Amino acid sequence: MDLNYTADEVAFRDEVRTFLKEKLPARLSTKVKAGKRITKEDYELWHSILNERGWLALHWPKEHGGTGWTPIQKHIFEEECVSAGTPRVIAFGLSMLGPVLIQFASDAHKNTYLPRILNGDDWWAQGYSEPGAGSDLASLQTRAVREGDHYIVNGQKTWTTLGQHGNMMFCLVRTSTEGKPQEGISFLLIDMNTPGIEVRPIITLDGEHEVNDIFLTDVKVPVENLVGEENKGWTYAKFLLTYERTGIAGVAFAKSALDKLKRVSNSQTQHGRPLSKDPLFAARMAQVEIDLKAMELFNLRIVAAAGEKAPGPESSLLKIKGTVIRQEITDLLRRAVGPYAMPFSPEQLDEGNNEEPIGPDGANPLASSYFNNRKLSIYGGSNEIQRIIVSKQMLGL
Amino acid sequence: MHFDLSEERQMLADTTNRFIADRYDIKVRHANAKLDDGFNRETWAEFADLGLIGALLPADVGGFGGTGEDIAVIFESLGRGLVVEPFLATGILGAAPIVEAGSAAQKAMLEDVIAGTTLLALAHGEPDSRYEMASVKTRARKTGDGWQITGNKAVVLNGDTANKLVVSARTSGEDTSEAGISLFLVDATAAGITRRGYSNVDGGRAAEIMLDNVSVGADALIGSEGDGHAILEATYAKGVVALAAESVGALEVSRDITLEYMKTRKQFGKAIGSFQALQHRMVDVCIEIEQARSAVLLVVSTLDEDRHTRELNVSAAKNLIGRINRLVAEEVIQLHGGMAMTWEYAAGHYSKRLTMIDHQLGDTDYHLQRYVDLAAEVA
Ligand SMILES: Cc1cc2nc3c(=O)[nH]c(=O)nc-3n(C[C@H](O)[C@H](O)[C@H](O)COP(=O)(O)OP(=O)(O)OC[C@H]3O[C@@H](n4cnc5c(N)ncnc54)[C@H](O)[C@@H]3O)c2cc1C
Numbered sequence: 001m002d003l004n005y006t007a008d009e010v011a012f013r014d015e016v017r018t019f020l021k022e023k024l025p026a027r028l029s030t031k032v033k034a035g036k037r038i039t040k041e042d043y044e045l046w047h048s049i050l051n052e053r054g055w056l057a058l059h060w061p062k063e064h065g066g067t068g069w070t071p072i073q074k075h076i077f078e079e080e081c082v083s084a085g086t087p088r089v090i091a092f093g094l095s096m097l098g099p100v101l102i103q104f105a106s107d108a109h110k111n112t113y114l115p116r117i118l119n120g121d122d123w124w125a126q127g128y129s130e131p132g133a134g135s136d137l138a139s140l141q142t143r144a145v146r147e148g149d150h151y152i153v154n155g156q157k158t159w160t161t162l163g164q165h166g167n168m169m170f171c172l173v174r175t176s177t178e179g180k181p182q183e184g185i186s187f188l189l190i191d192m193n194t195p196g197i198e199v200r201p202i203i204t205l206d207g208e209h210e211v212n213d214i215f216l217t218d219v220k221v222p223v224e225n226l227v228g229e230e231n232k233g234w235t236y237a238k239f240l241l242t243y244e245r246t247g248i249a250g251v252a253f254a255k256s257a258l259d260k261l262k263r264v265s266n267s268q269t270q271h272g273r274p275l276s277k278d279p280l281f282a283a284r285m286a287q288v289e290i291d292l293k294a295m296e297l298f299n300l301r302i303v304a305a306a307g308e309k310a311p312g313p314e315s316s317l318l319k320i321k322g323t324v325i326r327q328e329i330t331d332l333l334r335r336a337v338g339p340y341a342m343p344f345s346p347e348q349l350d351e352g353n354n355e356e357p358i359g360p361d362g363a364n365p366l367a368s369s370y371f372n373n374r375k376l377s378i379y380g381g382s383n384e385i386q387r388i389i390v391s392k393q394m395l396g397l
Numbered sequence: 398m399h400f401d402l403s404e405e406r407q408m409l410a411d412t413t414n415r416f417i418a419d420r421y422d423i424k425v426r427h428a429n430a431k432l433d434d435g436f437n438r439e440t441w442a443e444f445a446d447l448g449l450i451g452a453l454l455p456a457d458v459g460g461f462g463g464t465g466e467d468i469a470v471i472f473e474s475l476g477r478g479l480v481v482e483p484f485l486a487t488g489i490l491g492a493a494p495i496v497e498a499g500s501a502a503q504k505a506m507l508e509d510v511i512a513g514t515t516l517l518a519l520a521h522g523e524p525d526s527r528y529e530m531a532s533v534k535t536r537a538r539k540t541g542d543g544w545q546i547t548g549n550k551a552v553v554l555n556g557d558t559a560n561k562l563v564v565s566a567r568t569s570g571e572d573t574s575e576a577g578i579s580l581f582l583v584d585a586t587a588a589g590i591t592r593r594g595y596s597n598v599d600g601g602r603a604a605e606i607m608l609d610n611v612s613v614g615a616d617a618l619i620g621s622e623g624d625g626h627a628i629l630e631a632t633y634a635k636g637v638v639a640l641a642a643e644s645v646g647a648l649e650v651s652r653d654i655t656l657e658y659m660k661t662r663k664q665f666g667k668a669i670g671s672f673q674a675l676q677h678r679m680v681d682v683c684i685e686i687e688q689a690r691s692a693v694l695l696v697v698s699t700l701d702e703d704r705h706t707r708e709l710n711v712s713a714a715k716n717l718i719g720r721i722n723r724l725v726a727e728e729v730i731q732l733h734g735g736m737a738m739t740w741e742y743a744a745g746h747y748s749k750r751l752t753m754i755d756h757q758l759g760d761t762d763y764h765l766q767r768y769v770d771l772a773a774e775v776a
Contacts, residue, residue: 129735132663134664134734134735135664135665135734136664136665136666139664139665139666158735159735202739202741203739203740203741204738204739205737205738205739205740205745205746205749207740268525268527269525269527270527270528270529270763271529271766272573275527278762278766279766280762280765280766281762284762334752335755335761335762338527338528338756338760339522339528339551339552339756339757340551340552341598341753341756342552342597342599342603342753342756342757343552343595343596343597343603344596344597344598345595358593358595358605359551359552367598367752367753367756368598370752371598371745371748371749374727374730374731374738375735375738377731378730378731378734378735379735382731382734383731384672384674384675387674
């Protein structure tokens, strides 16, 4: 056993660093590091830069335009990207739908959609949750009824992240009411410009527009947009979720947030010394850092063991621990700026707003970000649901 | 020992609770918070008519209350409604220094405060003082017949709408020494004052206030020169009563909203409240809310005792409240799933207020350390 990177891995890391130095636009990294709002165009720009280099589809095999990297390489890459301040790669097409298509879809679907994801032609939204079907996803009610060459879809999806940008949605729909609820679900690809689709914003408690309600009324979806087989959608949906969960664990995000916490706490003074030297605060920071160190290895052990495959129920363990750590760091960031966590100036998060910030640099989004990140333990299957999965599937309870 | 409220206080509680229940639902609250002032002046006038501002102040300044119990009763109600009107800034933080140490003329001014026509704010914290009470860099220089004040004040609660400011400034001593801080009652529109107002995460408003050679008369001094620290401590003690009681109100509403949701929201064919994993956590929430109520009692009961006893309980209460508010704010959101993440739904706003209370008058860790230090003084 050797917990150090091999010479090849170090060389790879240097290659990634050089690439980021040359290709990551300073305008983007400045925004990301300051916690400013990232626009659709920003995301698309970053996707296209990665795609040009062939580094966009981390989780896809090489023959479909993926990187074919080892888990360690992926880890290095993500870490370098986050610490350089790149925008996130939007997961819906790349880390969620892509692997499902590769695993389960027809060649026609693969040939149509995978290149479009890479080229940024489509922005995908995830149409899973419904008002009545959150944790109990299998109880979903959105109906798709076959009429000739089309499905007619009626229902409501909710919480659709960045659905306002989407032109396509992968959607779980009910095609049968017979048998167990899981047995009547299908996985449909829906063009969001089809008549009968209405997207309405849901404003979150931090005042942001990140999620949406999507109403579907008599939406005509061509039958060829069905992925895999009818009524087998639950299998695909679950496969996708293990990818989603592993991503939510977010070790790289946690590490970069911890770096930020160190910077912020160094610049704050309490009792005549930097806050980072305040025994109580230093202890809180050290504890989360220790947790994160162990969690990083935990994550690597699991993804290394899974290899090319999606991790199994172990991804639930990662999701729980990873989100608890990330939330703890956002809590400390909020505390770190003391009274200056109070001011709420969302307008200053837009690029081009040159108003002088209130309080220390970068304090503005910290409280909002703490509240926003409560979502980490809710979405992708809440942490309670993850515990149920683990206790049933791993512990035999 | 007895724990019941006196009849008068019970009436006060009933009046306030009724107003909140009938007239101040979450929609009204958001609408008031959205106004330029960050609160509604008409509502403030109504609160004044109901006697709620007066109830925070003692008889010798024209009020009819002012004890810890009065403050607690009112703020618990305000917490239930997430009220954004400037009770804390005006009725406690701004008024308490004057009640404590003000001259007859300064006290007379409180009549307009009670009537709802004069608003106050305490301009004490500074851009790098964090929570430290003794850290004051703002200076007041003696001039012929008064003082000249220069310095910057940070996150002054309702500082943008206040008519008069209680400003702390150093008249002697090092930047962080307790001795040498003096308090001044300053007209908020005096020459040399610049205010930059902004909204707060939890719905209220605050301001950065820059004082550049602001001239005030000798009569602006509150209490005696250099003794401001003790006045500030007494003021913060009342402030902590207010924040702890406000927390209890907000905690109880948060609990009730969540319980209701757990009984009605169904997943897997059952109310989510039927899942043991959630039941146990809700019980913990309820236990902690009882602890929060005790925190209020602790600090209320020692408000008039010697400084050491009082301050020990102030820090105990604020530390407890900080821990409890975080736990409940987070659990309430988590137990709702996505629902409490929305602006539309009230619970998230309670969580935000509960969280931000930790950023006022010293946070959980600040008061833990202070408790340790105070406890060591007698040992
Ligand atoms: C910011 C955000 C973004 C999102 N983005 C998307 C998206 O892009 N696409 C999408 O499809 N969905 C999305 N979601 C939805 C998310 O997946 C759901 O919120 C989540 O599955 C929980 O469902 P729910 O909100 O209905 O809560 P509920 O299922 O109603 O759960 C309420 C509470 O009950 C608990 N609970 C439920 N069942 C059990 C049980 N059996 N035992 C113990 N506890 C239980 C839950 O853990 C939770 O604490 C998003 C959510 C948020 C908040």
